[in-house]
Amino acid sequence: MSLATLIERGPNPEKGMQALVLKNYQDILAARQLLWGWVDIARELDIEKQANSLRRSFMRVHGKVEKGILKPGRENSRAKAAGRTNAGAAQPPTEKRPLPGQQIPVGDGDAMNAALAAKNLVFK
Incomplete structure (x- = not known):
């Protein structure tokens, strides 16, 4: 077994709770x-x-991480399992839900003015 294999495997499971904490450090901290x-x-x-x-x-573990003795994983383990990373990746846009009631179009001046006029409202 090579050193790279050990590093790839993550924290030593024989260390018990400390290994669990180090593996989930970012999640616990958050x-x-x-x-x-x-x-x-x-x-x-x-x-x-x-x-x-x-x-x-x-x-x-937190004290050792703060001192630079231990190094937690770079990615949040739950995000990694879900296929997401926290490395500044843009999040996909969320689906916009319509607001209750009649909508007034935004960004289209003529359509907005027409919708306001239909409600007898004047935009100044």
Whole structure:
């Protein structure tokens, strides 16, 4: 086995919780920044009964990441699984839902004025 193979495989699974934290570091960090609790995060990682251990391991790993000793993956693991990356890629446009009620066209001056006139409104 080569060193490249080890690196490709990711964190050493024999390290247990620390390997799990390092593998999901970006997800956990994002969830904490969005004010999710440790129990909620542990539940999503299927280790609900180990929430306190997750917190302690994350704090250790986070300290080592901050010091530059450990390096988390570049991509968010859930985004990677979904085929998305966070490397500044443009997100596809979301489908626009129509607003309730009658619509007034925007951007087309003549159509907009006609729609406003039909409602007895004057645009100044």
